[in-house]
Amino acid sequence: MTLSFRQVEILEIAKRDGKVTVDSLARHFGVTLQTIRRDLTELGNAGQLDRVHGGAIISSGTTNVAYEERRSLHSEEKARIARLCATAIPDDCSVFLNIGTSTEAVASELLHHRNLMVVTNNINVAHILVAAEQCEVILTGGNLGRSDGGLLGPLTMDAVRRFKVDYAVIGCSALDQEGDLLDFDIQEVGVSQAIIAQARQSFLVADHWKFQRTAPVRIASLADLDAFFTDHPLPGQLAEKCRDWGVEVHVTG
The missing domain is CATH 3.40.50.1360 (Rossmann fold)
Structure with a gap:
């Protein structure tokens, strides 16, 4: 999968914060909620992110999601x-x-x-x-x-x-x-x-x-x-x- 510039930045934000939300990404990029949902779905299908209600988190691997993030999920x-x-x-x-x-x-x-x-x-x-x-x-x-x-x-x-x-x-x-x-x-x-x-x-x-x-x-x-x-x-x-x-x-x- 070839990532768009927006999807690359979404991954960077997710790695930094542990998770991303549809609402915050839509505001950040100035695009519609549907556009962000489509980006997250594509990233999820590619194994880059795990989709959760309202957003996505970094995919499982050898490192767990941060504890405070897990508490809110x-x-x-x-x-x-x-x-x-x-x-x-x-x-x-x-x-x-x-x-x-x-x-x-x-x-x-x-x-x-x-x-x-x-x-x-x-x-x-x-x-x-x-x-x-x-x-x-x-x-x-x-x-x-x-x-x-x-x-x-x-x-x-x-x-x-x-x-x-x-x-x-x-x-x-x-x-x-x-x-x-x-x-x-x-x-x-x-x-x-x-x-x-x-x-x-x-x-x-x-x-x-x-x-x-x-x-x-x-x-x-x-x-x-x-x-x-x-x-x-x-x-x-x-x-x-x-x-x-x-x-x-x-x-x-």
Whole structure:
């Protein structure tokens, strides 16, 4: 595909900011919304950008989209998924929540649960749940990632292995047709794997955007988990695999 001068600049803006919106690009270039939508569609078809509602983001590769950008993407869908997941977590239990914007949404939905112990390597999750009077919050410790509030490294791994929790709720950056959960940071993946190993039941929370992405590091298979909470029905092949594996799939209404 030969890019127009406008499309080249759109890519430069997307790489700089992590995402672009139709409205802002139309104002920037002084063209119609339809023209920008056509540009973004062509760039999406060429694999240069991933189309999202109202705009586009840089395509998946070996580097994830910036954390603040991910937090704003599909926020309503994440809230609905989190609400559905929270209904599967009873009072009077222990829960592990890992790094991610989807798990932060779950934390918000657990605020009114009673007598929870929540272990997390996510400072943002701890900050949310500190407002819950009947929730004990335990931070794992570890090396702090300033961009996402995540704690990683040997101290984190050691802390995770000290627990055997009732439920683990994890997120991922991508989910492929084989049912593999994928991510970008190998240290973060190692912590997620340890969390799954130390939980009696493990849940995945992920919106439909993750079906369209790819990432280089494998966390686990959906076959290793107990339930998957999402906002769109799974593609046929993946839905069939989940049935074969006995993985419960819960889709928001």
